[in-house]
Amino acid sequence: MPSRSESELTALAQRVKAGQPRAVARAITLVEAGGGAGEDLVDLLHGAFGAARIIGVTGPPGAGKSTLVDGLITELRRQERRVGVLAVDPSSPFSGGALLGDRLRMGRHAEDRAVFIRSMATRGHRGGLTLATTEAAGILDAAGFDTIIIETVGVGQSEVEIMSTADAVMVVLVPGAGDDIQALKAGIMEIGDIYVVNKADLAGAAELAAVLRFALRGEVDPDIADSEYLGTEHAAGYDPRDYPAAQNAPQILLASALDGSGLPQLIEALDQRLAQLDRSGELALRRRQRGAAALERIAQSALRGWLAERGIVAGDPQQLLREFDSDSRGPHRFMRDKLQQLTRSREGGDL
Amino acid sequence: MSEPIDLEQLETARREWDKTVLTPALEKNPGRDEAALRTASNIPLQPLYDPTSDNPATYLERQGFPGCYPFTRGVQPTMYRGRLWTMRQYAGFGTAEQTNARFRYLLDQGQTGLSVAFDLPTQVGLDSDHSLALGEVGKVGVAIDTLRDMEALLAEIPLDEVSTSMTINAPAAVLLAMYIVVAESQDADWSKLRGTIQNDILKEYVARGTYIFPPGPSMRLIQNTFEFCARKLPKWNSISVSGYHIREAGATAVQEVAFTLADAIAYVETALQAGLNVDEFAGGLSFFFSAGSDLLEEVAKFRAARRMWARIMKQRFGAQSPRSMTLRFHSQTSGAALTAQQPDNNVARVTLHALAAVLGGTQSLHTNSRDEALALPSQESVQIALRTQQILAHESGVANTVDPLAGSYVVEALTDEIEAQAHDYLERIASMGGMVQAIEAGYVQREIADAAYTYQRQLEDGKRIVVGVNRFTTADEPHRDLMRHDPGLREAQLARLADVRFERNEQAVLQALRALRNAAEQPGENLMYPIIDCVRRYATLGEICAELRRVFGEHTQPGVV
Amino acid sequence: MTKRLRILIGKPGLDGHDRGAKFIARGLRDAGYEVIYTGIRQTPESIVSTAIQEDVDLIGLSLLSGAHNELFPRIVQLLREQDAADIVVFGGGIIPEEDIEPLKQAGVRAIFTPGTTLNTIIEFIESCRQDQKVS
Ligand SMILES: Nc1nc2c(ncn2[C@@H]2O[C@H](COP(=O)(O)OP(=O)(O)OP(=O)(O)O)[C@@H](O)[C@H]2O)c(=O)[nH]1
């Protein structure tokens, strides 16, 4: 990539703030690439971050996250909101390539200038992705999008990471296929502000919602009280009824992303939740935590870059091994000495 | 009299042959690349099939006799000894007049049925002057905006004598309405009209892409046409359940059979829900398959499909009439198998495809033209394609006895295998709640995309050979006299549309459209009647579909790559 | 470090035959590119706006209906109007020999006819990278 001069970056930042699509897209590419230009750009735009609300959407693969986001965009547009979307899909671990398919379901918003949809690939970086999405969200924020939705890949750790990226998290679940039980196991039940039982047009939605109300709010639906689900809870020696629902216990809503039913209610619940988080000071707290987490990641990423430049990580492992082989100390000792040597020597250089 | 075969003795002999003859031979020469020794659908082929792979005790159950359950050997007792298949070439391009001229030429040349291709705006219910129709008017078929175009398309063709097949799906009800209104003006009796509307929306969602409305309302329109045809057009096939496009989208032979039958099952269920009796409408169901290059597998595919359908209709839906159990099908030679390179080689391919269809017992056949992979076929190419069928019919001899490949050990074994694998798919789909659900979940699309990708990769890796494409290539040769589209065509079509809009009684059109909308809002109404009213008053296809779009909404593609 | 190229694979026009487009999309993913697939029935406007938002380096268009002479140049034109002329456009489908030159004149960088292998397309993409046509 050609290096960018300071004035070029300043101009780009200006155009981002003016909301020019090309500039916004370029800026996201830069932060995604994670180089010096992206870092400088974030610093330039930093002052313009913080106005938008950032909503995370997570849930198991195929739960209907993208379809739901598509519906949410429509609703938000009705309220004249400007909507930015970051849709994350996995990179292939084999080729490093990715097929970014989320926006396929959001096609009808392609020509709406007040909607900006960007697909991002995980590109193998774990925590790094969180930094890239946080910063990409910042770019959209600076460009004037007031509501930013981040759709996660929906597998593994991303659900938890989304907590440190968004103001509020929406967990999408679907009836059937034992997803509900899986979700309980996967720790997805701790992270949501709102739980959406999507595909409510399919059988089993009401039951799943009841189970969630029971598990998350201790509410018992008389029709379902004796269902097998509750049985499993009792067997585990845990009965949520012993723990009265906190005032801020998450909401559980039914929706069908396919036909749009339940979406206005979802938006309303979201607004309420954000207002409540704001009033209680929780929102400010989350944002502070997010800032701290970002700093930590920047440090990690800078260190990682420094190590990479010196071939300690992501370099030629053979080279490092040969060095180690000709050394009789243990691996820890070897590495500690090596690092110490690097930081002391002139070639250690600046971070 | 000869003794019945002693299977045990045979098996011993076969094992002996395997050991003493086959194994040493394989040691000397292990054979060609593994992928090449599979069928086109990746079914591994044994080196040799013999009577041990076929159980004569189950002959009646599995093969039976032609014209009898389970119809493996054919839907009629005498097949082509009685009457040859219908030679039906798909035609349609440019304006209605040009297509009309091509039809009359083909009828003169001995073709026995008409087949209409429509351009894409027509297929997705848009008028020629819609912005999305830019560049598409009259391109892959004829443009039909109003009854006036249909009148020109069918001018001087005796509609009570020919049988007409229309490749139209999402707006099938509208085009059917136009057809019967033209027939009426020719004084042709509705009860005499013969033909088919494709009307198969489910495969549009998975393979062909010309859908308009979501599955629910689409199925209602199909229900309405079923009911209408059962009552008013007794000789009309109200649907042609199409595996062709599924196959062309890259499905295997097994998937083609399985997904087509799964679609058909959904349609039967829809008709039953409408209160029709199985035997009242099932005779109006017809099928449409692709005929590809893997001759043995293709023949087995057709036979397996016939047997499965008979069993499904009898056992699952309790059909009584034999006609309800017979899978009657049109076939078209595979377009995807043709190559742009060395296009004359396609004549040989098409011969192979057509042979497969005839050996598979097709009821009608379209043979592709050699230049199909390049552009619109020229008149000369169309003629060669038709002649290919005539040569098969009159010179090859394969039409002179029924189901000639029956009893071929390999063909019977493949027939069983395809049935077994397709059956597994049907179970899987049933467990998902049926075909509509399987499609909405993207399952079917994913299966097809995976198969297509595997096949294409084999091609690119040279594991499969296509002559002239990845082997035996020659330096680029100039393409010859291809048919070109008439650049003035769009303007001419737009002018005619404008004329109609100007001349018609606007008030009457608006009223009819209003009535259509009201009817669409009532789930119980059969929309064929208000659509016929709209058509009669020269409402455009786009206007009619727009009215329905307002009530039904539009389908968007589930994201499967 | 070489840049990870982003490529949009789109189907303008009304034809629904997406077998080829899907194959290319997957194949390019397996070759290490980030691919955005737009699905069928896309207007030139939506393809261009998607390409810009996604900041792609190339756009690959697949079209089988014969509307390429109208739609491909329109897309190139829109890119120019929206300050995105640097995005390389290539196309494929049933495209007659004699249409290829005029399409290239109109700004479509390459046209691939049926039977083109994935490798040929990859070579083309890499040549664009080399030519610095892709920044
Ligand atoms: N019946 C029904 N199907 C739905 C609904 N919402 C989404 N779907 C279908 O579910 C499938 C998956 O939808 P997506 O929106 O791609 O799901 P996703 O969670 O974004 O999937 P990934 O991004 O791949 O994890 C698609 O076939 C949708 O059509 C719904 O409300 N009802």
Ligand SMILES: [Mg+2]
């Ligand atoms: Mg998604």
